Amino acid sequence: MEEVPQGCPGTGSAQAGRGASCQGCPNQRLCASGAGAAPDPAIEEIKEKLKTVKHKILVLSGKGGVGKSTFSAHLAHGLAEDENTQVALLDIDICGPSIPKMMGLEGEQVHQSGSGWSPVFLEDNLGVMSVGFLLSSPDDAVIWRGPKKNGMIKQFLRDVDWGEVDYLIVDTPPGTSDEHLSAVQYLSAAHVDGAVIITTPQEVSLQDVRKEISFCHKVKLPIIGVVENMSVFVCPKCKKESQIFPPTTGGAEVLCQDLKIPLLGKVPLDPHIGKSCDKGQSFLIDAPDSPAALAYREIQEFCGLHQPKEEHLISS
Amino acid sequence: MSACFPLESAGSQPPLGSSTTCGPRVSELTEAGNLAGVQHIILVLSGKGGVGKSTISTELALALRHAGKKVGILDVDLCGPSIPRMLRAQGRAVHQCDGGWVPVYVDQEQSICLMSVGFLLENPDEAVVWRGPKKNDTPPGTSDEHMATVDALRPYGPLGALVVTTPQAVSVGDVRRELTFCRKTGLRVLGVVENMSGFVCPHCAECTSIFSRGGGEELASHAGVPFLGSVPLDPELTKSLEEGRDFIREFPESPAFPALLSIAQKVLIEAPARVP
Numbered sequence: 001m002e003e004v005p006q007g008c009p010g011t012g013s014a015q016a017g018r019g020a021s022c023q024g025c026p027n028q029r030l031c032a033s034g035a036g037a038a039p040d041p042a043i044e045e046i047k048e049k050l051k052t053v054k055h056k057i058l059v060l061s062g063k064g065g066v067g068k069s070t071f072s073a074h075l076a077h078g079l080a081e082d083e084n085t086q087v088a089l090l091d092i093d094i095c096g097p098s099i100p101k102m103m104g105l106e107g108e109q110v111h112q113s114g115s116g117w118s119p120v121f122l123e124d125n126l127g128v129m130s131v132g133f134l135l136s137s138p139d140d141a142v143i144w145r146g147p148k149k150n151g152m153i154k155q156f157l158r159d160v161d162w163g164e165v166d167y168l169i170v171d172t173p174p175g176t177s178d179e180h181l182s183a184v185q186y187l188s189a190a191h192v193d194g195a196v197i198i199t200t201p202q203e204v205s206l207q208d209v210r211k212e213i214s215f216c217h218k219v220k221l222p223i224i225g226v227v228e229n230m231s232v233f234v235c236p237k238c239k240k241e242s243q244i245f246p247p248t249t250g251g252a253e254v255l256c257q258d259l260k261i262p263l264l265g266k267v268p269l270d271p272h273i274g275k276s277c278d279k280g281q282s283f284l285i286d287a288p289d290s291p292a293a294l295a296y297r298e299i300q301e302f303c304g305l306h307q308p309k310e311e312h313l314i315s316s
Numbered sequence: 317m318s319a320c321f322p323l324e325s326a327g328s329q330p331p332l333g334s335s336t337t338c339g340p341r342v343s344e345l346t347e348a349g350n351l352a353g354v355q356h357i358i359l360v361l362s363g364k365g366g367v368g369k370s371t372i373s374t375e376l377a378l379a380l381r382h383a384g385k386k387v388g389i390l391d392v393d394l395c396g397p398s399i400p401r402m403l404r405a406q407g408r409a410v411h412q413c414d415g416g417w418v419p420v421y422v423d424q425e426q427s428i429c430l431m432s433v434g435f436l437l438e439n440p441d442e443a444v445v446w447r448g449p450k451k452n453d454t455p456p457g458t459s460d461e462h463m464a465t466v467d468a469l470r471p472y473g474p475l476g477a478l479v480v481t482t483p484q485a486v487s488v489g490d491v492r493r494e495l496t497f498c499r500k501t502g503l504r505v506l507g508v509v510e511n512m513s514g515f516v517c518p519h520c521a522e523c524t525s526i527f528s529r530g531g532g533e534e535l536a537s538h539a540g541v542p543f544l545g546s547v548p549l550d551p552e553l554t555k556s557l558e559e560g561r562d563f564i565r566e567f568p569e570s571p572a573f574p575a576l577l578s579i580a581q582k583v584l585i586e587a588p589a590r591v592p
Binding site: 063064065066069070096098101102173174202203204207233235236237238240242243244245246248249269270271274275277278 | 363364365366367370401402482483484485486487489490493515517518519520522524525526527528549551554555557558559
């Protein structure tokens, strides 16, 4: 992305290359020739590269810290338990890549081969790619500005050699930032099944979910549904329930009813989850009978079988 | 991130004069002496989302107010501004005057004022979709906001940064990077706060480490910065923030209260009165 001159009419406009502000811009001739109106060639390249990927699911959240990466990691783990299912997990949270830690892959390096970048394989059928693998030390700060982040997303989608994949799960950073726009833009030509939006029950999170849903509509990204995380806490000693994050405005249930979007499930708070993630293990294996694990399984089935309904596709 | 500005004296000028307008010209907020009346600037950072940074900012502001200080809060979270709701100030209008944007006073006594991009969104459900560079010279994005804010505040000699984490390794991992950012930008770290540090079951008093344990203290020790304290989970705190209530005033018996007060006290110790 080059610097645009002040008053740039826009590369797609009729004035492209012809306006007064275009004088001296390095792109002037290109724009004047009409080539500026052409889409980024990477979009087609990515479409080709991802032809071998059957299903693409974006995991979004409006708010940080609601368990989006935890969900992405465990969705990948769960789907990959079937040896015949090829699963890929892509972490595009450029500034806060949690996936390597959660998958027990901290310190792994990525390699380049003739056919592109090789993901790090946790299992034969579970490949992971994250910017976290490119940081040499866990203390390294990733302080990048927009265009460089944009370039990284493009590379991940275009140059990673995923091979034949049944499910590509994309873990995004929270909010409606450059990374989201980049991912959606580059995936727009390849068929994206849709987005799963993660929230916690409290209004401060739901507020951001509504914005996230609005973002999905704006960029025409279908919504598979919403997952409510950190729903209730069951005391391991007395087994009584507590609402640590009270759903003062009805939680995800009411939001989904109001906006007519499927509620995929509610996952309770469970100390096993944090412990397993710290160890880089799947809590579905560590605590298979916990209510949280059972909730995940149901949601996983839904994501595995789901075809987004027409009314959740392009709208507004 | 947010910046807490505890002030010593009222004065007649607005304590915070400038804007975090939709074009994120964070540099505007330090124009022409608008921060001249501000004694101490504390940045509340995290590096990880959802650890309770806005919560800690708000509670710190409330605690400092109870200690008799006048406080300003600048909420530069462009994509998810939560603080207006936490102080029951959502939907308030902001006005411009000759000196710049006038921050919103959240209480009758005018001891806490707030400026947030949340006030500038017409529809609270509107998505703020940023793509940069746009019409402004400061591209958006979490890291960009941080850099722009630190650069803009640097001439005013910020007291330092309060870094918030939760106990588990995944948060600590991100926050380590934030501490690197502080070091690289020469921002002094006042200390680490560990939020969501355990939950005491109201039925049987059993304490469970829901989000793992020990991460905050370990992080502080690894980075060689003070550990300011652990704040436990308390549903009353969450509810208070949803409803914009003053938790410090209303819930002195909460397990979170002593921790929050202790953090505020440590900040006050670090902030000697400036010689005029």
